[in-house]
Amino acid sequence: xxxxxxxxxxxxxxxxxxxxxxxxxxxxxxxxxxxxxxxxxxxxxxxxxxxxxxxxxxxxxxxxxxxxxxxxxxxxxxxxxxxxxxxxxxxxxxxxxxxxxxxxxxxxxxxxxxxxxxxxxxxxxxxxxxxxxxxxxxxxxxxxxxxxxxxxxxxxxxxxxxxxxxxxxxxxxxxxxxxxxxxxxxxxxxxxxxxxxxxxxxxxxxxxxxxxxxxxxxxxxxxxxxxxxxxxxxxxxxxxxxxxxxxxxxxxxxxxxxxxxxxxxxxxxxxxxxxxxxxxxxxxxxxxxxxxxxxxxxxxxxxxxxxxxxxxxxxxxxxxxxxxxxxxxxxxxxxxxxxxxxxxxxxxxxxxxxxxxxxxxxxxxxxxxxxxxxxxxxxxxxxxxxxxxxxxxxxxxxxxxxxxxxxxxxxxxxxxxxxxxxxxxxxxxxxxxxxxxxxxxxxxxxxxxxxxxxxxx
Amino acid sequence: xxxxxxxxxxxxxxxxxxxxxxxxxxxxxxxxxxxxxxxxxxxxxxxxxxxxxxxxxxxxxxxxxxxxxxxxxxxxxxxxxxxxxxxxxxxxxxxxxxxxxxxxxxxxxxxxxxxxxxxxxxxxxxxxxxxxxxxxxxxxxxxxxxxxxxxxxxxxxxxxxxxxxxxxxxxxxxxxxxxxxxxxxxxxxxxxxxxxxxxxxxxxxxxxxxxxxxxxxxxxxxxxxxxxxxxxxxxxxxxxxxxxxxxxxxxxxxxxxxxxxxxxxxxxxxxxxxxxxxxxxxxxxxxxxxxxxxxxxxxxxxxxxxxxxxxxxxxxxxxxxxxxxxxxxxxxxxxxxxxxxxxxxxxxxxxxxxxxxxxxxxxxxxxxxxxxxxxxxxxxxxxxxxxxxxxxxxxxxxxxxxxxxxxxxxxxxxxxxxxxxxxxxxxxxxxxxxxxxxxxxxxxxxxxxxxxxxxxx
Numbered sequence: 001x002x003x004x005x006x007x008x009x010x011x012x013x014x015x016x017x018x019x020x021x022x023x024x025x026x027x028x029x030x031x032x033x034x035x036x037x038x039x040x041x042x043x044x045x046x047x048x049x050x051x052x053x054x055x056x057x058x059x060x061x062x063x064x065x066x067x068x069x070x071x072x073x074x075x076x077x078x079x080x081x082x083x084x085x086x087x088x089x090x091x092x093x094x095x096x097x098x099x100x101x102x103x104x105x106x107x108x109x110x111x112x113x114x115x116x117x118x119x120x121x122x123x124x125x126x127x128x129x130x131x132x133x134x135x136x137x138x139x140x141x142x143x144x145x146x147x148x149x150x151x152x153x154x155x156x157x158x159x160x161x162x163x164x165x166x167x168x169x170x171x172x173x174x175x176x177x178x179x180x181x182x183x184x185x186x187x188x189x190x191x192x193x194x195x196x197x198x199x200x201x202x203x204x205x206x207x208x209x210x211x212x213x214x215x216x217x218x219x220x221x222x223x224x225x226x227x228x229x230x231x232x233x234x235x236x237x238x239x240x241x242x243x244x245x246x247x248x249x250x251x252x253x254x255x256x257x258x259x260x261x262x263x264x265x266x267x268x269x270x271x272x273x274x275x276x277x278x279x280x281x282x283x284x285x286x287x288x289x290x291x292x293x294x295x296x297x298x299x300x301x302x303x304x305x306x307x308x309x310x311x312x313x314x315x316x317x318x319x320x321x322x323x324x325x326x327x328x329x330x331x332x333x334x335x336x337x338x339x340x341x342x343x344x345x346x347x348x349x350x351x352x353x354x355x356x357x358x359x360x361x362x363x364x365x366x367x368x369x370x371x372x373x374x375x376x377x378x379x380x381x382x383x384x385x386x387x388x389x390x391x392x393x394x395x396x397x398x399x400x401x402x403x404x405x406x407x408x409x410x411x412x413x414x415x416x417x418x419x420x421x422x423x424x425x426x427x428x429x430x431x432x433x434x435x436x437x438x439x440x441x442x443x444x445x446x447x448x449x450x451x452x453x454x455x456x457x
Numbered sequence: 458x459x460x461x462x463x464x465x466x467x468x469x470x471x472x473x474x475x476x477x478x479x480x481x482x483x484x485x486x487x488x489x490x491x492x493x494x495x496x497x498x499x500x501x502x503x504x505x506x507x508x509x510x511x512x513x514x515x516x517x518x519x520x521x522x523x524x525x526x527x528x529x530x531x532x533x534x535x536x537x538x539x540x541x542x543x544x545x546x547x548x549x550x551x552x553x554x555x556x557x558x559x560x561x562x563x564x565x566x567x568x569x570x571x572x573x574x575x576x577x578x579x580x581x582x583x584x585x586x587x588x589x590x591x592x593x594x595x596x597x598x599x600x601x602x603x604x605x606x607x608x609x610x611x612x613x614x615x616x617x618x619x620x621x622x623x624x625x626x627x628x629x630x631x632x633x634x635x636x637x638x639x640x641x642x643x644x645x646x647x648x649x650x651x652x653x654x655x656x657x658x659x660x661x662x663x664x665x666x667x668x669x670x671x672x673x674x675x676x677x678x679x680x681x682x683x684x685x686x687x688x689x690x691x692x693x694x695x696x697x698x699x700x701x702x703x704x705x706x707x708x709x710x711x712x713x714x715x716x717x718x719x720x721x722x723x724x725x726x727x728x729x730x731x732x733x734x735x736x737x738x739x740x741x742x743x744x745x746x747x748x749x750x751x752x753x754x755x756x757x758x759x760x761x762x763x764x765x766x767x768x769x770x771x772x773x774x775x776x777x778x779x780x781x782x783x784x785x786x787x788x789x790x791x792x793x794x795x796x797x798x799x800x801x802x803x804x805x806x807x808x809x810x811x812x813x814x815x816x817x818x819x820x821x822x823x824x825x826x827x828x829x830x831x832x833x834x835x836x837x838x839x840x841x842x843x844x845x846x847x848x849x850x851x852x853x854x855x856x857x858x859x860x861x862x863x864x865x866x867x868x869x870x871x872x873x874x875x876x877x878x879x880x881x882x883x884x885x886x887x888x889x890x891x892x893x894x895x896x897x898x899x900x901x902x903x904x905x906x907x908x909x910x911x912x913x914x
Contacts, residue, residue, distance in 0.1 A: 004669065033667055037687045069688065160652070167653050174631050174648070174690075191631070191648065195617070196624050210490055212461065228715070230494045231526065231708040233631075233690065250707055251688040254714065258685070261718035262800075268725050269796030269885065270789060281821035285829070288793050288822070292830055295789050299782045300837055306778045313774045320770050320777035321763045324893050325756045327781050331788075332727060332752050332886035336745050339726030343719075364738035365745070372742070373749055380757055428726065428885055429789035436781050 012042050019050055024057050032062065039066040048083065055084055060091035068096050072103035078112070090119030093128075097171045099144035099252065102131035139223050140216040142256065143237045143246035144171045152178050152186055152204040156197035163191075172249050175234045178207045185211060185236060185244040213238045216245055220256045221346070227253045263422075264346060268339060270295070270427035295433045302327075302437045309444040316455050318385070319447050322394050323440065325377070330401035330439040331432030333369055337362055337409030338431045345413060345423045355418070359411055366406025367399075374399030389454040397446045401439035408435060469499050476507055481514050489519065496523040505540060512541055517548035525553050529560035535569070547576030550585075554628045556601035556709065559588035596680050597673040599713065600694045600703035603627050606634045609643055609661040613654035620648075629706050632691045635664045642668060642693060642701040670695045673702055677713045678803070684710045720879075721803060725796060727752070727884035752890045759784075759894045766901040773912050775842070776904050779851050780897065782834070787858035787896040788889030790826055794819055794866030795888045802870060802880045812875070816868055823863025824856075831856030846911040854903045858896035865891060 011030060018027035031039060043066060046054070055063070070077065081089045081104075093101045093116055105113050105128065113132070117125040127145055134140025148166045150159050159176065167173050176194060178187035187207030197206055213236050214223050226235055227250060237246045266272050270291045279287070306313070306323070313319055341362065344350070350358065374395035382391030409431050413423035447454075468487060475484035488496060500523060503511070512520070527534065538546045538561075550558045550573055562570050562585065570589070574582040584602055591597025605623045607616050616633065624630050633651060635644035644664030654663055670693045671680050683692055684707060694703045723729050727748045736744070763770070763780070770776055798819065801807070807815065835852030839845040866888050870880035904911075 035667065035669065035687055069686075164653050167649050173652070192624050195630070196621050210492065212492065228711060229526075230492055233707070250690070250711075254685060254707075254711065257711065257714055257718075261714075261722070265718070265722050265725065265796065265800065268722065269792050271793035271796055281818055281825055284797075284818070284822045285825035288790070288826055289829055291793070292786065292789055292826060293833060296782070296786050296830060296833060299785045300834075302785070303778050303782045306781065307775075310774055310778065313770075313777050317767055317770045317774060317777070318764075320774070320780065321760050321767065323777065323780050324763065324784050324897060325753070325760045328756045328759070328784070328788075328890050328893050329749065329753050331785075332749055332890065333745070335726050335886055336728035336748070339722065339728055340741075343722065361738050361741070365741045368738055368742035369746055369749060372746055373753060376750060376753060377757075429792055432889070433785050433789065436785050440781060 008038055008041070011038075012045065015042060016050070019053060022053075027054075027057055031058070036065050036069045040069045043070075051080070052083065055088060060088050061095035063088075064092045064095035067092060067104070068100045070104075072100065073107060077104055078108055081108075081112075081116070086115065087119055090116045094120045094124050097144050097146055098127055098131060099142060099171070099246075102128055105132060106136065134216065137220045137259075138216065139214045139218045139220065139237045139248055140245070142220055142223070142252045143216070143248045145246045146171045147177060147234070147236075147247040148173050148175070149177045149179055149244075150203055152180050152202075152207070154203050155199065156194055156201045156203070156206075157199040159194060159203060163194075171247070172234050175232075175247070176203075177236055177244060177247070178203050179244075183243070185213070185238065185242075187211065188236065211236065213242075213244075214248065215240075221260050223248055224253050224256045224260065225347075260346070264342060267422075268335075268342070268428045270429035291427070291429065295429055298430075298433045299436060302433075302440050305437065305440050306444070309448070312444060312448055312451065316447070316451060318390065319444070322381070323443070326394065326398050326401055326443050327436040327439045329373060329377075329398060330405040330435045333366065333373075333402045334405030334409040334431040334435040335428040337366065337406040338413060338428060341410040341413045342423050345417050350414070350417075355414055359407070359414065362410035363403065363407050366403040369406070370399035370402035373402055387454060389450060393447050393450050393454055397439075397443040400442045400446070401435070404438045404442065405431070405435040408438070465495055465498070468495075469502065472499060473507075476510060479510075484511075484514055488515070493522050493526045497526045500527075508537070509540065512545060517545050518552035520545075521549045521552035524549060524561070525557045527561075529557065530564060534561055535565055538565075538569075538573070543572065544576055547573045551577045551581050554601050554603055555584060555588060556599060556628070556703075559585055562589060563593065591673065594677045594716075595673065596671045596675045596677065596694045596705055597702070599677060599680070599709045600673070600705045601628045602703045604634060604691070604693075604704040605630050605632070606636055606701075607660055609635050609637050609659075609664070611660050612656065613651055613658045613660070613663075614656040616651060616660060620651075629691050629704070632689075632704070633660075634693055634701060634704070635660050636701075640700070642670070642695065642699075644668065645693065668693065670699075670701075671705065672697075678717050680705055681710050681713045681717065682804075717803070721799060724879075725792075725799065725885045727886035748884070748886065752886055755887075755890045756893060759890075759897050762894065762897050763901070766905070769901060769905055769908065773904070773908060775847065776901070779838070780900070783851065783855050783858055783900050784893040784896045786830060786834075786855060787862040787892045790823065790830075790859045791862030791866040791888040791892040792885040794823065794863040795870060795885060798867040798870045799880050802874050807871070807874075812871055816864070816871065819867035820860065820864050823860040826863070827856035827859035830859055844911060846907060850904050850907050850911055854896075854900040857899045857903070858892070861895050861899065862888070862892040865895070 011034065015027060015030055018030065043051070084092070093104070105116065117128060131145070146169055148163065148170045150162065163173055174191045176189045176191065177185055178189060180186045187203065187209045188211050189203065189207045193206065212226060212230060214226055216237050216239050223235065226232065232250070234247045234249045236244050237248060239245050271288055344358070377398050378388070378391040378395030381394045382388040385391070412431065417423040468491065472484060472487055475487065491499070500508070541549070550561070562573070574585060588602070603626055605620065605627045607619065620630055631648045633646045633648065634642055635646060637643045644660070644666045645668050646660065646664045650663065669683060669687060671683055673694050673696050680692065683689065689707070691704045691706045693701050694705060696702050728745055801815070831852035834855050835845070835848040838851050839848030842848070869888065874880040
């Protein structure tokens, strides 16, 4: 525990004392002086009675500031909302940034959502309904409508004084969006640009009219790319008629980047990691089993294939010794190739000509790694068993198996992506189980051809 | 290509025309109106002659704005710097944000670095030398010293008017750092907080004195965690005597998050993905081969083990049929367990008691998945081969192999982490190759015990 954490723990103990003694005034002072995230850490340590009593101490908007920093998919959130007085909860949701409120509501059922929305002013409720309507993983799903806008004819001085009003509600006041008479977005300006202007300068003459926007339906990964490239703190979101409907802010993009990388990572491992961290063994097992059993069935096909070659195995039981070496190594190569392909698909757009080039490249990479690995295993087996024909059979099989595994590792995610599926679903375990099958087929075909030579040698 | 890209392509064509015709004035206007990132995209399309001519059109600070957005590890950067006039290049580096300039210099050798630093004012050169001294992946390695600071006795009005001076050079002006007479950091304030203050309000009375800082030696992953939790746009960095030495801004943290997740992902696949995207097949193969050959050697141990059981295999060649099913399935389970463990280690600090709990949990999860998968394979083999004793042997072996693989998948990264190694290095391919070995050992031991029963059945 470092210095910061220690100080925080002491504050938490103090806060609980105030709560026990009913010292509302001191509680408010200490609590409200903390960062919102620390407030939320404190809140999560409370039991139900303690929570019920802080709802009477804090105003809904103060509670909302803290709820803005809570993870929206925290499983306890519906419970928290239901233990609050309905008016209090609705007011709190209404006082939150609308993107965060929508993220929370998304985890409730329709009836519950309407219970809360019914208590809000109609315009606010409709605004939230609008946000709930967008897919979670699109620009619309992560945007807020609480942004700062000015008319293009306003002067710097007017803008700065109006900004003070926005400072209460807008999610960021550091980017200002400039509209014309038709409410079309015609310019963007940073507060940094604004602050150095002369008082009488007109926004129109000083704004940046080369505006980078994202479409409301754009995938969240695309939105993240804009932030990475341009290093913005916020980006305007427009609908199909190019009307501005909201902004995405950088804090939400950090969540998106975490989400996306976790999805890729989980995909590669064939397990949904985000859900298993807090689960008990039974729940964790129930989440991992579907993939395992599916892959088990696929590997049973491999078993049938080996079974088909049983007479070959009976004649040369030495062949069994190298099954796992060949399937294992080809599987490892396939996993490498898969990871490179999925990553590339995540960061680039790949058109048809690129696609072909990449698959050829991966084929060649597979062939080169196959030749080197095959030659190594030829020597290893040759010297070990004093049988270089057997070594050649194993080496050839390994070379071919690795080449095929590399090809599969890149081709499968690329095909999936071009048919509109998420390539990250083609997991490492899937590729290596599939590659077991092709490896065994290659191995026994080659062994069959040379059977007389190496058994006789 | 979408609308934005099309417009950009047209601008690029226009810019090249101006460059060919030597129309400096029009070139400057069009170029400087673009976003810095678009400027850099344009710059990267130029050949050497074109680049040499834009160095005569643009001022060093204008070139620096663009260089601020270039990837610091772009292999061509040393070439670009060397083709510039030395004074021009030094001036440009000096005009850049110091963290970005340091990131670029880091990729040069000492002699080259001193050539550029020698042309700068001594204080600026020393500042950069100071930054170069920190490890790349620490707070010091990603921080900038271009931040906004005020004295605690200043009023809001004074601060805002002073802010205009900072707006030229500071990397962000949205967070203001408040110092006392001893230059100690005593408060933080956002520009949002400042802008709503009355003109005569004193900073001291309105700043936030509950300051979250990071230590200059803190790992970059730790810094990223602070940004995730608190949703800051910048965080102050302090040295061991708690003196403020710089700030880390959110754009650098996005790079850190990308870096860290790429490292985890690459680790899981046993390949360094960041390096292979642009490589030719030969280079890609040379990067993948070290892991593959290492794992091949490990899998040869498994082969020796199977070889040891050759007499068993000769008696019951049916055993060979299920080798790949057992090793494959256990490898898949081990990969899942590894991914969960590595991810958990990345997001949480785990102490000794937690460690034990997690390993027990993973053991139980492995056992449950093992029992279910083992029972499935018992039935599959039993019905297929009309031999439930054989089915039981395979099922038992699979259950035990999965349990052990799960245990290894969680125990190995945790042990690595507690001995101070990066757990992400324990790759999926490593765990599955290791698990091949234990699976084979388990399989043949169990099969040996029941040999008479299932061969006789």
